[in-house]
Amino acid sequence: MPSGVLIVAEQREGKIQGPTLEMIAKGRDIASKSGGKLTVAIFGQGIDALAGELAQYPVDHVLAIDHEALKFYTPEGYAQALKTIVDKVDPLVILMAHTTQGYDFAPRLAADWNLPLASGCVDLALEGQTLVVTRRILNEKIAVDLEFGGAPRYIVTIRAATFKPSGKGGAGAQIEKIPIQIDAAKIIRKVLGIEKPQVADVDITAADVIVAAGRGIGKKENLALVQDLAKMLKGVVGASRPITDAEWLPKSRQVGQSGKTVKAKLYIACGISGAMQHVAGMKDSGLIIAINTDPGAPIFEYAHYGVVGNVLEVLPALMKALKGG
Amino acid sequence: MNIIVCMKQVPNPDLQFQVAPSGTDIKRDTLNYRVNGFDEYALEEAVRLKERLKGKVTVITVGPKRTEQMLREALAKGADEAVRASYEDPAALNSYQVARILAEAVKKIPHDLVLTGVQSDDYLYSQTGAMMAGFLGCPHVSVVTKVAVEGQDLRLHRELEGGDQEIVMTKLPALLTIQSGINQPRYAPLPAVMRAARAPIREIKPQDVGAQAWDQFVGGFQFKVRKVYLPAARGKAEMFTGKPADMAAKVAQLIKDKGFWRGG
Numbered sequence A: 001m002p003s004g005v006l007i008v009a010e011q012r013e014g015k016i017q018g019p020t021l022e023m024i025a026k027g028r029d030i031a032s033k034s035g036g037k038l039t040v041a042i043f044g045q046g047i048d049a050l051a052g053e054l055a056q057y058p059v060d061h062v063l064a065i066d067h068e069a070l071k072f073y074t075p076e077g078y079a080q081a082l083k084t085i086v087d088k089v090d091p092l093v094i095l096m097a098h099t100t101q102g103y104d105f106a107p108r109l110a111a112d113w114n115l116p117l118a119s120g121c122v123d124l125a126l127e128g129q130t131l132v133v134t135r136r137i138l139n140e141k142i143a144v145d146l147e148f149g150g151a152p153r154y155i156v157t158i159r160a161a162t163f164k165p166s167g168k169g170g171a172g173a174q175i176e177k178i179p180i181q182i183d184a185a186k187i188i189r190k191v192l193g194i195e196k197p198q199v200a201d202v203d204i205t206a207a208d209v210i211v212a213a214g215r216g217i218g219k220k221e222n223l224a225l226v227q228d229l230a231k232m233l234k235g236v237v238g239a240s241r242p243i244t245d246a247e248w249l250p251k252s253r254q255v256g257q258s259g260k261t262v263k264a265k266l267y268i269a270c271g272i273s274g275a276m277q278h279v280a281g282m283k284d285s286g287l288i289i290a291i292n293t294d295p296g297a298p299i300f301e302y303a304h305y306g307v308v309g310n311v312l313e314v315l316p317a318l319m320k321a322l323k324g325g
Numbered sequence B: 001m002n003i004i005v006c007m008k009q010v011p012n013p014d015l016q017f018q019v020a021p022s023g024t025d026i027k028r029d030t031l032n033y034r035v036n037g038f039d040e041y042a043l044e045e046a047v048r049l050k051e052r053l054k055g056k057v058t059v060i061t062v063g064p065k066r067t068e069q070m071l072r073e074a075l076a077k078g079a080d081e082a083v084r085a086s087y088e089d090p091a092a093l094n095s096y097q098v099a100r101i102l103a104e105a106v107k108k109i110p111h112d113l114v115l116t117g118v119q120s121d122d123y124l125y126s127q128t129g130a131m132m133a134g135f136l137g138c139p140h141v142s143v144v145t146k147v148a149v150e151g152q153d154l155r156l157h158r159e160l161e162g163g164d165q166e167i168v169m170t171k172l173p174a175l176l177t178i179q180s181g182i183n184q185p186r187y188a189p190l191p192a193v194m195r196a197a198r199a200p201i202r203e204i205k206p207q208d209v210g211a212q213a214w215d216q217f218v219g220g221f222q223f224k225v226r227k228v229y230l231p232a233a234r235g236k237a238e239m240f241t242g243k244p245a246d247m248a249a250k251v252a253q254l255i256k257d258k259g260f261w262r263g264g
Helices: A017-034 A048-054 A073-090 A100-113 A220-232 A241-245 A311-322 B036-054 B065-076 B096-105 B126-136 B190-197 B244-257
Strands: A004-010 A038-044 A061-066 A093-097 A119-120 A122-126 A132-135 A140-148 A156-158 A175-176 A190-195 A209-213 A235-240 A266-270 A287-293 A305-308 B002-006 B009-011 B034-036 B056-062 B081-085 B113-117 B140-150 B152-159 B166-170 B174-178 B202-204 B222-229 B238-240
Touching: A004 A017, A017 A038, A017 A093, A017 A122, A017 A156, A017 B034, A038 A048, A038 A073, A038 A235, A048 A175, A061 A073, A061 A220, A073 A100, A100 A119, A100 A156, A100 B096, A100 B126, A100 B140, A119 A122, A119 A132, A119 B096, A132 A156, A156 B222, A175 A209, A175 A287, A175 B096, A209 A220, A209 B081, A220 A235, A220 A311, A235 B202, A266 B244, A287 B174, A287 B244, A305 B244, A311 B244, B002 B036, B002 B096, B009 B065, B034 B036, B034 B065, B036 B056, B036 B113, B036 B140, B036 B174, B056 B065, B056 B096, B065 B081, B065 B190, B096 B126, B126 B140, B140 B166, B152 B174, B238 B244
Parallel strands: A004 A038, A004 A093, A038 A061, A061 A175, A093 A156, A119 A156, A209 A235, A209 A266, A266 A287, A287 A305, A305 B238, B002 B056, B002 B113, B056 B081, B081 B202, B113 B174, B140 B174
Antiparallel strands: A122 A132, A132 A140, A140 B222, A190 B166, B009 B034, B140 B152, B152 B166
């Protein structure tokens, strides 16, 4: 009978990616509670060091597939590698991260292998052979528990910045290199390379004070308020995704999973609702002040201080008050 | 180039929500719905490709009658035909089933390319596109931020974390999930809005794809919504209250007390 948890580690350009350690933390918990093993699979080219790194965490096995066709992630290449591992390990849960790789790989696999997929989970548990997951929906305001049963195994992706990353420790997992024949003709996607973001006008990750603009500022002209406050506090202007999508500010100013991760000493969120994509990039800032019209906005769960109000009224009043007016 | 754009109508996530008495959905009778933001970018990208390469754009959704409003907006913004698979589950939490139904309907429409948004604003599952590609048996690329057609090949940029972009090639026919910010979606001109209000919308029923009922398209496993509820807050900010000027004064004091004010 299938049992235990298989993690598909995420690596890019020779580095283990953040959510992998979060998956190990949650995967360890689920595997131990269900009496199964925790296996981590890693795919790539020249990954001995990465496999060694993973073995320092509390996992039972590290299985590495090293092949030139796996240098970059492709859904067709990774599916062949994962098939080899799944046939060997027979896991009940295949765990991935809800990242751009997880978005691309997990649903394709679910369709091709006719398996249930629970994506973007903030919690999961096994009840015998049944899977129960929790997801947050509708801008974090609603939680939903979903039950999946009767499948030989389940694919689960977990949301980044939800679980505390695993610390090192454990007995030193065995590393096994798994040989593979990859059918290159089946790999339709060709990866030509990775482009880095262009050098930014300002490095927001180096700033002590960030005043960030979100959708709540309404229109581009209102950015001036945010810029003025940033200048008064000797800080820089950051933004949530809708602002850079609309090209009101350059991409280099975007805070969040798809932009920059910042740890400012002071972070003032102006009209930002606090979607996970944004929060993942700023939640570790020292002092977070949020201004938003929606009292139910999730940003208030992460902020230390909150103001329910319109930034267009609050910001001018705040600047006046700072000047002692 | 014939392009199909899959769209979803979602409740505006800025609203407040309540749990329905059933405990397995939210109260929906008073909700405002709008088009999923990611799908607007997918539609715009399709219309731009059509303007460059000729062909036709068909928009399709899986959902109840109310979704026709969204399809009419898409027609006004440059889509040529609109199709609705009449699936009445208002929550549509079973994404496997939604993707299967969409795929069955898409198979009935000639196409070279299928576009969806990366995810939907309400659930952020990011499943439907890549899953559909599996059911259709065509290659897919997710989180696309740039599309170039080179004969039967596609040269694409896909977004990774931290601002990195991966450049990939794939082959037509293909399915792409489109990332927000790839373009600046257009507004519909008034005459087009008027025309779209009267345009026909083709309805696809299970019988049209050779099925008895949509429930035929569930996976080989059990799926159940166990519970919908208001989550406990992870934390709570200390809230300032009063008029905007009063709240602003308290924030100013806080900034000064914490040493962030250096008389800028």
